[in-house]
Amino acid sequence: MTYVDLVLRTLSTGGETEALIGGDTRLTRSQARDLVFRLADGLTRRGVRPGDGVAVFIGNTPEAVLLTVAVHLLGCRLVYVPPEPGPGELAALIEKAEVAAVVVDPGFSDRLDGWHLQDLPGDPVERTPAADFTTVSYTGGTTGLPKLAVHPERSSVKWEAVRRMPPSTMLCNTLITHGSGAGVTRMALVTGSKLVLGPSRFDADAFVRLARDEEVATTMFVPPMMYEVLDHPDCPGPQFLGVSVGGAMLSPHRLRQAVERWGPVVFQAYGMTEALGIAVMPATEVDLSRPETLRTVGRPVPGMEVEIRDGDVWVRGPMVMEGYWGEPPLRETADGWLNTGDMGYFDDNGYLYLNDRSKDVIVTGRTSDNVYSRLLDDFLVTLPGIRQAAAVGRPDDALGEVVHLFLVTDDDNAVDFDSIRDSVVAELGELYQPSGVTIVSQLPLTKVGKVDKRRLRARFR
Structure with a gap:
């Protein structure tokens, strides 16, 4: 059973319960489920078939979130296109991805040609979710040339475990085309949480307003976002049940400030595009009287192997990509081991610390x-x-x-x-x-x- 099965099951209950909020759009569970099938029908009518690549150049909107589910529903290869690259790199990425279709938000259509998202929905045709699909995420690599990390759908046990988590109100701050944003959106849909989408370009004022008005319980930051919120004159108080921080090295001083402001609910998560989950430092293990707990990214997540080789962090496990699109799978080249490009070490208690990036x-x-x-x-x-x-x-x-x-x-x-x-x-x-x-x-x-x-x-x- 894939996450798509679980999402559709969740959206089939409590039809009038709010499911997604973004901008001026508020969708109930029944409306969200209906739109997933309509988007899938629109793709099918335009000739998209299982196994095809579908590139999505989208922002943080409820419709965009549901588009990603619809692509996977059909058993297609979902290719996330981030907005950062210039025109030349965007063109190279699309060519390398070998996609059958490109779907764009209207606001992005001046930078990339494709089907407009608002024109895509067809009829709400019920479909049985495909058993297999993949997600492909952009990473520029150390050479600057676009690379596409391939993650097949796996670990249904993981999603069943996630589904048992209690629902809450979750605020997504990062782009849904990035690993952290995609993870937050899927977790919210699987658990039946209310997903609140922050703007595609992070804004601390918007965060403060949404956290207050929507009574947000859980959220995720990359460090600079969290710093802006902590420095905001109306920074929220201790209202959160969970605050995850990852995506870059985190200042221990700022982590201390966050814990002092929000309580013992802040934790570090270490991952990357090629390995979505490597280690985690639970909030319950962060101790302000022990500075080392503010510097570590924690212990490896279950199922992940982490080794230090000549100072570099190497990882293997279910969260590691299959390989780069168009290149040999990792299991054929290095027994599934991936060099993260980070430098670090373990302490005697098995906690991982990161020193620096070994790449430029x-x-x-x-x-x-x-x-x-x-x-x-x-x-x-x-x-x-x-x-x-x-x-x-x-x-x-x-x-x-x-x-x-x-x-x-x-x-x-x-x-x-x-x-x-x-x-x-x-x-x-x-x-x-x-x-x-x-x-x-x-x-x-x-x-x-x-x-x-x-x-x-x-x-x-």
């Missing part, structure tokens, strides 16, 4: 998204006057990291930072916007001739 990905923005520095480096050297370029993350109290550029320029050609910034945004999107630049005579190199970004980052410590 810059994690920034209020939603802790990835900037792939190689992609930025390659673009920068196409601009007039720039001979060499290296983008690194500079520590930032509000965003975790911001993009900083080290440039080697032509002696007789001064560069305009504002022009560089505008060109980057136009080509790669706002997420890649640099916050500062340092002009150098040469870039430091490793012994094998590669740019030594560790030495560049060390300038900010």
